[in-house]
Amino acid sequence: MADSASATVAPTGPPLRMVVGKSDVKPTWCPGCGDYGVIAAVEMSLKKLQIPVEEVVLVSGIGCSSNLPHFLNSYGFHGIHGRSIPVAEGIRWANHGLHVIVTGGDGDGFGIGAGHFIHAMRRNVKLTYIVMDNQIYGLTTGQASPTSMMGHKTKSTPDGVIENPIDPIALALAAGATYVARGFSGDVKHMAELVANGIQHKGFAFIDALSPCVTYNKLNTFDWFRQRIYKLESAGHDPSNLGKAYERSLEWGEKIPIGLFYRAERPTYEDLEEVLEAGPLAKQPAGIAGKETLLDDFR
């Protein structure tokens, strides 16, 4: 078979242990885009956790936000629109020694990807999912997104949106996510903390990252948010109380909470999948040589 692929050249020795930092690709986002805040928070949190660069996989779909993996120096998978979650699940199950972080947009995650979002949460597969929620379709130049507010005039809704926006927090709670938070890209340090805790959380961690699109969303701007957001931490919110978390999820208007809505402990999918007890799948032996009993059914 293709021998040039398997040609193993003598290794030059592994490079030194390195943590995640910028790659040699400069972000292509518009100046001022909220996504700069999000990537800064991701980088900061990974630096803090000192996870070796090769053990991180950033997975995304398609959208402005979904370009993120290119701008950091870890492994990455920049797949197709709306399908980042199942790709990430596959990676995680192939090698649960890896930290798999999913980054994408609100259209990608709550629109075309809504089904996968919900199912991953009920599974409690250990992923960190950060949605750069700008309430608009950025890369396709400004159509309504599932989180666009009622009445928002966009290219696809010139007379204003006429459907209720998705509430990602309530949806995550209802679907059984065990870590549900909201950050704001205008507060990188706070978001970095949410991300770091999400990465350390044993289970599905969802972070709705308010990340204004300065080009196409003239409604939900940095200023708009600054006038509204407050921190759940300072409001005495108890993140172990699901009922209270639901209540807070309803707040979207004069006041918009950021911070940790909910956290719970539940075994992860990987904990419960018996084949994974023997260690990461990618490191387990493959094949069934000698396993004659597998033929018993056929005799």
Added chain:
Amino acid sequence: MADSASATVAPTGPPLRMVVGKSDVKPTWCPGCGDYGVIAAVEMSLKKLQIPVEEVVLVSGIGCSSNLPHFLNSYGFHGIHGRSIPVAEGIRWANHGLHVIVTGGDGDGFGIGAGHFIHAMRRNVKLTYIVMDNQIYGLTTGQASPTSMMGHKTKSTPDGVIENPIDPIALALAAGATYVARGFSGDVKHMAELVANGIQHKGFAFIDALSPCVTYNKLNTFDWFRQRIYKLESAGHDPSNLGKAYERSLEWGEKIPIGLFYRAERPTYEDLEEVLEAGPLAKQPAGIAGKETLLDDFR
């Protein structure tokens, strides 16, 4: 063009006004299947409402449950697996004079169809959606469904399900459904009431119909439910209280509530779509003859 299609033979006069009843196709479900109770409830509620048979469209996907439209004498659309909701939305928008009732399975609606389910609810399009929830994939002979309980041993999970089931009620509440109920096919009259009220509701009405699969689900049987269910109506539940509805949605074990969890008033999508102000789309004039101003953009 194909003239045999447009050949109009003299009408023989419209048949008399008729309400929905059985069609000449006998249900093919297994004897004892819960779906018999559901179809009885649908038929009963339509009879009660006296809606003319030609104004009802039953829409479904694929599954045992999804065969339902064939067994009643209204219009119907028995489409493909997981896509009943968008088909129903299209029908409704084409002609909002029709009563569009969607019937399907838990796999169809909460598995492959989860994304459409959520988006239809946030839209509050006026549909009645009845899921025959048997917590199993019936037609494909017994794999786990999104509502199969933890530990349930099925063909696809011989060692037991290891993911939390979807909670359809909580999901519907989080997605913004304005009528959220649960029925039990062992109590046809009660279910018929839920369905009739759902059909009359102005907005998306969701009815999770517990409908045991007697062939493949040996866990969640009629008896299992009979030992657990109680009626929200008799428990003094206030269906206008979203928080209480969330609380009740968490009950699934010793006690399982049936009845109306939540109801709210909100304009429907059809109310807000300005083009529909001129009446059902199918009855509006089509084409742009003489609308010269449409060319203004191009001049």
Added chain:
Amino acid sequence: MPEILVRAGGQAGDGIASIGETLAKSFARMGLHLFGLNAYQSVIRGGHVWFQARASPERVYSQGDGCDVLYALDANTAEVHLPTLRQGGVVVYDPEKFKIDPARIPVGATALEVPTLALARKYTPQSILQNAAGMGALAYLSGIPLPLFQQAISDSFGRKKGEVVDWNVQCAADGYAHAKANGSPNLHAASPAGEPKLLMTGNQAIALGAAAAGCKFLAQYPMTPASTIMHWMAAHSREAGVVVKQAEDELAAIHMAIGASYGGVRAMTATSGGGFSLMVEALGMAGMCEIPLVVVESQRAGPSTGLPTKTEQGDLALMLGAGQGEFPRAILAPSHPVEAYHAAIQAFALAEAWQTPVLLASDLHLSESYATVDRSEIDLNVPVPSLYLNPTNGSAGEYLRYRYTETGVSPRSLPGQRGLQWIAASDEHDEKGHLISDVRSGIPLWVEERSKMMRKRMHKLEGLALDSAPPVREGPEAADLTFVAWGSTIGAVRDAREILRGKGKATNLVHFPTVYPVHVPQTLALLEPAKRTLLVEANYSGQLGRLLRTETGLVFPNRLLKYDGEPFYPMEIVARALEVLRGG
């Protein structure tokens, strides 16, 4: 042929598309023909974008080769585009922004420095007016009368009024004056032409054609290069009486359209290859349930996400194979907005008459390029009969939705019609629509019935072939070279043929307004006499060529296949044609 090629380039966010549109509109209003290419990247700010407006008193079918007037908004544009300047060409730039090394300017071309920033500062310290100044200079150099140009600028602000609009209009005059004082106009294309023309993109033409055909419902999910169909339709939703729904994904979009069609209206969805991939299963359902449906597939460079803002004709195999099992479909492929308008009308007519999905194949180059259309070339008054037929079927008074007929088409009732209820079923069914798949499959009688139903449906392919536009020959019957092409590629081939004619080479072109079903006898009649053929396609494997071989046995040894995302340029076709004519 007198023509002028005007190009402006800069970064995304610099307003290049709007410069281009204003220029293009001005030419069209002068009564010139125009082709406008908008070249951009999959990024919202930065990078490199450019627009080329090619105008001529005669119709032009592509962006043409090279350029006469280049407006470089940044150094990168100068770097990339200077080599394309033709004899007598001129580059316009602001030396305050960057310098141009005179050595880089091609022989025979010149540079015109326009102090766009300085001119703009007269009105406001921000730099927002610089484009107006540059455009003014462009207008002068391109022979566009100032008042007409100023009107186009102020129109580009829509209903907005106020000092910014006024400043722009005035600043354009300043740029115009500066150019007049320092340069001279290229008047190649300025010979007085006819009536003002309409300017539209392929997508706009498709949307307009759909509305004219009676489309009442469009469901779509945004995807370049199909998005602007939705944008145009949404903007004119009320006036055209069309409900426009942005769906949660393409799966929903096509199912909504199918539902709407079943529900009683003409319905459409539009997408690009990635979204179309998600519609594959539904397409088969429409085929099986015999639901009329129009799907626009505007191709872009693949595979997968590929080059989202670049063109390709790489999805023909996908369109042909889409859907498990077999069902009838048609694929139409217009090459120009005028054809796109009519193809949309034809697509609805075919879908309606044959009760099956019809694909309208476009691509980025057709969908997003601008071209002029004479008002007389489109007629808004398309007859749109009611869909509420009276589908009685004669036999025993019982309504058989899938009655066997000679054509394969059966009478269709709509929900709401009393006594004519039926169930659309994606499972195999009998004439009534009752399932064969459950308790009847495998039983000899029903095994035969299934075959009959398959034949009934597939039989429509013959009708579709009869009803749809056959292949077309353009040019003389006797030619040394016959081009074979489809879709947007035809444009550059037409322009190339013109150039070759100038060189004394007799060529013709056979193209396929209906790509599928293939009109076999007509294709053979047109192509068998060909001396030499040259297959021109914007894909890797020559997908039209493959289809034609499958259906007719014809082979195309000479090919010009391009899969770099760029549209064809007439001169590259000319070059390859000359090679083939030399026997290479």
Added chain:
Amino acid sequence: MPEILVRAGGQAGDGIASIGETLAKSFARMGLHLFGLNAYQSVIRGGHVWFQARASPERVYSQGDGCDVLYALDANTAEVHLPTLRQGGVVVYDPEKFKIDPARIPVGATALEVPTLALARKYTPQSILQNAAGMGALAYLSGIPLPLFQQAISDSFGRKKGEVVDWNVQCAADGYAHAKANGSPNLHAASPAGEPKLLMTGNQAIALGAAAAGCKFLAQYPMTPASTIMHWMAAHSREAGVVVKQAEDELAAIHMAIGASYGGVRAMTATSGGGFSLMVEALGMAGMCEIPLVVVESQRAGPSTGLPTKTEQGDLALMLGAGQGEFPRAILAPSHPVEAYHAAIQAFALAEAWQTPVLLASDLHLSESYATVDRSEIDLNVPVPSLYLNPTNGSAGEYLRYRYTETGVSPRSLPGQRGLQWIAASDEHDEKGHLISDVRSGIPLWVEERSKMMRKRMHKLEGLALDSAPPVREGPEAADLTFVAWGSTIGAVRDAREILRGKGKATNLVHFPTVYPVHVPQTLALLEPAKRTLLVEANYSGQLGRLLRTETGLVFPNRLLKYDGEPFYPMEIVARALEVLRGG
């Protein structure tokens, strides 16, 4: 050829499949070859289902024609199947359940009344044992030794023990005794044969082959006829060390498999045409990102939901066209469980070596029919090298995931490997994996780079052709008729050739273990010399024939196309072959 055809029929829920499996297993344990057809409908209870077990000391490739021993559990079965009874055939039924009009029994056949209900009542008043009694009678009539048959019955209860199992075993003996007292066995196939054989379905063979090839991850969504791949793998998940995930839909299933492959394990998904339609977009992503992937596409009768429990080969065009744009793929099409086992191994090898998706085309007839396999025909000890290669690339020490190479294949690292990070991108990218689509697309240098990347990927098609199994001729080089077929259809063609040989007709068969890429020179070498060809496919349009014409120019004027959902029967092929041989 000595053979025996045993058929049992009744309603869904009557336990027909289990009767069939027990019979089939008994024959296999006797060392006979077997083909077992399980014919059912898309309904869980009721309707009509039947099973045919065909046994012979020599290998049989299809269900054969007619039947020798028929066990009718209901009147409908008698009605439908009595006409298939051959000379010497016998129908077994219980007159307590229904009567058979003697006039309906074909000449040369007889009826054997077995009081199954009465025999069953000896043990329990419920009727659950009636099948055991009937099966006992069948066993006697089919020449199956009683103890062996009793063992098969008790094995069919798995690890369950207890009086119900014992009753079944004993009641079978009662039925056996009754038949012995009242009938005589058909010993055609009972000549002592070799070692006990393995009995498996195509799907089981695929699952086993995948596990042997080192597959560690299977993601799937249930869909007939692919579901049993998941069922077998899930049941053996721990022993085989394979993680099996039932996904929320097919979109998720294929993306999970792609993620797992990227993550470092050999991964697979399996589905039927409807689910595959949903995988179309992802397939292109795997092609673009160069991720090894195996997709099983087990076809069923379409279009759309079609006949979910019936067979067809209607998805070839879909498999060929799946995915927008162009990327390399291979399509393998085994025809028998032994081939299916090896095809699965080959699919993983090709996917791995060429870093691209490989489709394993099956269909209901192959996936769900039973056949015998000699233990020596499959080897579980497949070498499974580690995927953790050392993909340094020499040039400046920098790791280039998509390095240009002679073969088009580049060294691939896995997450976790230090210093070899890369981003898999569905957008067009350069050798490093960095995007071309954003700030570089349209810039001349990168326009060229894009073309090079396309060529790099497409170049793998040549490698895939070299590496995969070429077309095969079975039978003599010189023949009056050459069958052309693929996939499960080959089975009935093989059996038909045997019959034709008996009639003195020399035929051969050219088939295509690798349907795509087409091995053009080999195909021409095998088919150009053919005197007459007969294309046999289970679809409407002759999809293999179309592909071969596209690639080789060969045309197939004689065809036997079947699209009624039923598998081919040898005799219908024989009949058509004779027609063709007569020049019709």
